[in-house]
Amino acid sequence: GQNIDQPTEMTATEGAIVQINCTYQTSGFNGLFWYQQHAGEAPTFLSYNVLDGLEETGRFSSFLSRSKGYRYLLLKELQMKDSASYLCAVMDSNYQLIWGAGTKLIIKP
Amino acid sequence: GAVVSQHPSWVICKSGTSVKIECRSLDFQATTMFWYRQFPKQSLMLMATSNEGSKATYEQGVEKDKFLINHASLTLSTLTVTSAHPEDSSFYICSARGQGAQETQYFGPGTRLLVL
Numbered sequence: 149g150q151n152i153d154q155p156t157e158m159t160a161t162e163g164a165i166v167q168i169n170c171t172y173q174t175s176g177f178n179g180l181f182w183y184q185q186h187a188g189e190a191p192t193f194l195s196y197n198v199l200d201g202l203e204e205t206g207r208f209s210s211f212l213s214r215s216k217g218y219r220y221l222l223l224k225e226l227q228m229k230d231s232a233s234y235l236c237a238v239m240d241s242n243y244q245l246i247w248g249a250g251t252k253l254i255i256k257p
Numbered sequence: 258g259a260v261v262s263q264h265p266s267w268v269i270c271k272s273g274t275s276v277k278i279e280c281r282s283l284d285f286q287a288t289t290m291f292w293y294r295q296f297p298k299q300s301l302m303l304m305a306t307s308n309e310g311s312k313a314t315y316e317q318g319v320e321k322d323k324f325l326i327n328h329a330s331l332t333l334s335t336l337t338v339t340s341a342h343p344e345d346s347s348f349y350i351c352s353a354r355g356q357g358a359q360e361t362q363y364f365g366p367g368t369r370l371l372v373l
Contacts, residue, residue, distance in 0.1 A: 178359055190350045190367040191301070198359070235301070243358035249300040 150174045152248035154236050159254045160226055168221045168234050168251045176241020182210050182221045183235040185250065191235055194221070223253075231255045259285045261353045263365035270341055271373055278336045278368045280351030287353035290334035291362060292326060295348045307334050341372045 153171045160166040170180065179198035183191035195203045197212035197219075209222040221234055233250040240246055260283040268276050280290055292304045305321075307313040307328035315321045325337040334353075338345055348369055352362040 181361065183364075188348075190364040193361055193363060196361055239359065245303075245362065247301050247303075 150240060150246045152236055152238055152246055154234075154248045154251045156249070157252045157254065159256060160223075162226055162228060162255055162257050164226050165222065165224050166226060166253065168223070168236075168253070170219045170221070170236035170238075170248060171217075172219070172236075172238045172246070172248075174238050174240040174246050177214070178239040178241065178243055180210075180212055180219055181237040181239070181245065182208075183237065184232050185235055186232045194234075226255050228255050228257070259283075259353070259355075259361075259363040261287075261351065261363050261365040263351055263368050265368060266366060267369050267371075269371045269373065272342050273340055276338045276341055276370060278338075278349055278351075278370075280334045280336070280353065280365050282332045282353040282363075285353075285355050286331040287334070288331065288356045289354045290328055291352045291354070292324070292334075292336050293350045293352065295350060295367075297348075301350070304336075338370065341370070343372045346370055346372045 181196050182194040184194050185191040195210040200213045203210045207224045212219050233252050235250045236248040237245045262281045264279045290307050293301045295301050303316050304319045305313045305315045307326050309328050309331050313326035328334040348367050350367040352364045354360050354362045
């Protein structure tokens with residue numbers, strides 16, 4: 149079967165940096181997506197990687213290196229509002245999104 | 258990013274009634290729309306995928322006669338929960354994608370359904 153693995157929960161301090169990893173086993177690969185979901189709200193799109201490299205949007209970066217097995221979301225200068233779940237999703241060979249269960253990120257002052 | 262709206266945002270209904278949820282793409286044409294359900298503290302679960310003008314494809318375990326999906330135009334898809342029961346109470350979220358299969362899915366704000 150297909151599956152996405154990411155940490156269930158992570159804790160970090162305000163102002164720090166945190167890296168959320170994502171590993172996957174899917175039939176094919178057509179890109180990796182990251183979404184942010186605050187409690188009680190719908191997910192919002194953060195980033196998309198299909199080629200190896202770094203995608204940056206403000207304080208958030210997503211990195212993909214398929215050959216080296218690195219796939220992660222990096223959050224810098226953490227703010228309390230970054231407390232949320234971060235969902236990793238991989239698009240398989242049928243262009244279906246396979247979703248991870250999400251990583252709950254807790255930011256402490 | 259693209260904008261997707263959902264209506265209503267909250268529904269409270271009696272057991273046995275039907276509830277219709279609308280999902281609209283406001284600034285792009287959504288060839289494909291997706292309907293998800295999420296129970297508290299659980300993962301997103303894909304219920305069905307709908308392409309404009311054709312029948313929806315339901316995921317295993319999702320009753321197509323209970324969850325009726327219509328995708329009549331490139332900007333509107335509806336989900337009707339027929340004869341709702343308390344166990345159908347959940348957070349229903351739609352997402353929409355443009356014409357390219359690799360395009361990003363953008364989510365609506367979700368609809369909270371509470372069946373009494």
